[in-house]
Amino acid sequence: MTIAGCTLALAAATQAAAAPAPLPAMKARQASVSGLSSGAFMAVQYQVAYSGSVVGAGIIAGGSYYCAQGSMMNAIGSCKGADVAELAAVTRKRAEAGLVDPVAKLAAHRVWMFSGTLDKLVPQASMADLAKYYAAFIPAAQLQYKNDLAAGHAMPTDSFGNKCDALAAPFISNCGFDAAGNLLQWIYGPLKARGNSAAPAGKLQEFDQSEFLPAPETHGMANTGYVYIPPGCETGGAGCKLHIALHGCMQDIGTLKDTYARHAGYNAWADTNRIVVLYPQTAAISPMPNPKACWDWWGYDDPDYSVQGGRQLRAIKRMADRLTGA
Template sequence: MTIAGCTLALAATAQATAAAAPPPLPAMKTQQVSISGLSSGAFMAVQYEVAYSRSLVGAGIIAGGSYYCAQGNMMAAIGSCKGADVAELAALTRKRAEAGQVDPVSGLATHRVWMFSGTLDKLVPPASMADLAKYYAAFIPASQVEFKSDLAAGHAMPTDGFGNKCDALATPFISNCGFDAAGSLLQWIYGPLKARGDNAAPAGKLQEFDQSEFLPSPTSHGMASTGYVYIPPGCEKGGAGCKLHIALHGCMQDIGNLKDTYALHAGYNAWADTNRIVVLYPQAAALSPMPNPKACWDWWGYDDPDYSVQNGRQLRAIKRMADRLTGA
């Protein structure tokens, strides 16, 4: 091939690569930020809520546990932190807040928190969520915390129209339980909402975006190269007056394992359509064969010793995404 031919081939390759690259996360002016998560995403949501409490109005926790309950120990994480010393964790939270490692605990006092634990969940047993309820009691008035623990559900995101049987433990870890967890948590956090749209035919747009802007070399630190954001009708042009909800998937529900299944079917988007809620779906990634082969979020320190404070890589990356969407 001639030099000219090589130059043209390289230029064509560069153009194709550029065309295939996902767009950046759009800059917006949303407000009233909240977060939720399932399983490892639930543990991660609690970490984020504590670290950045002043930027949130509430949280939804499905099959998670107390802040910093693993204490950097993988075996504690495997056991879902059952039997964690909640008083000790609350004291540590206050100490970290005083040191400026997380937001002041006063930021938690106004939060509205919705919790869910399935009675048949064997991976994150109800005892772990009961510990979390005790942890929250140290910072948040009881009237602002709702804990649903009476549904015969396994370890999965409960919906009222998509997924496996309610007691199943199988991919995609979304189960049709005749119960809309996404709608329940959003309405608890934000108050009464307009009736949801059509789950089967969302009116908004699910957009893939580049996560490496928020964490250099994300795949080296347990995050995917790209994430998703759902932009509903009325929020396309800057998002003024729109809310923001951050939804964290669980292990093996990431873009590498399920593509956009969780973002499309966890139940958030139909509520987003009718209530002008932008939904951010950050994506974790596997670090295999160890220490994170199942694409869990870093809630026990597999990548970063600072994983549970504001300086933690993954927490900071998600906060930067939220800041882009709120204009902070």
């Protein structure tokens, strides 16, 4: 073989070795979803679109379902002042048309919400609207809203990140408050004490997202995502739970690699409670329409972004189906 041939063969072998593995097929149950910022808006969309397949949600700095109504300007304003009654009516009409799951499925959900008093990007008014939206479908006893912590726009933790009032990468802040633990325990009920976040017992691995959405980077999703598999879930995941954690803008694999997946606070709870954590990943589309790698919660890629036929929502659901055996 020539030198050139050897070089090409070596390059091909290296590329093949570096290719991420497929997302493993599992049989986890009790799926739930959470998100921060654009991930929070997306989590609400996912929860409504597929309410029959999730048991609850954790929303940190987000807003009501379909509140952007296909408008980037509404998204830039974080949907402040959205007509909640109208959005609830839209939800019911879409459910009747089969575009999202029946709204009756929402009634059993448990929802945990968080808004920092110092958050200037997604103001507390947007989260107050979300609380009103949920009240149209979910009993008050199943909703919890924490809005009294002097936190900025970030994922609050009690062990990692910037100062609590910071607005800076990686948009994870050490606030002396464990948001991931609080939302998981609200959704699932009392959990075993978390493990050591500094020395996780499970395995964080990359997987191929293009299996679930062809040419994902042209639609705002990365080629690869992450999944965290804790002890006891390695061989099929029977008896394990599934949580879908959606990062915010500029927290994607291309910007921060695995920082969010490792440090947002979920994995330590996953270790001791047999929770598989799915971390789907976005990708930037520059210079427009998505330079900050946000989730599509206003329609930058897809006019059907907020219903079951939406590309990104459908891709996440396919990932969840792989992990639950649906």
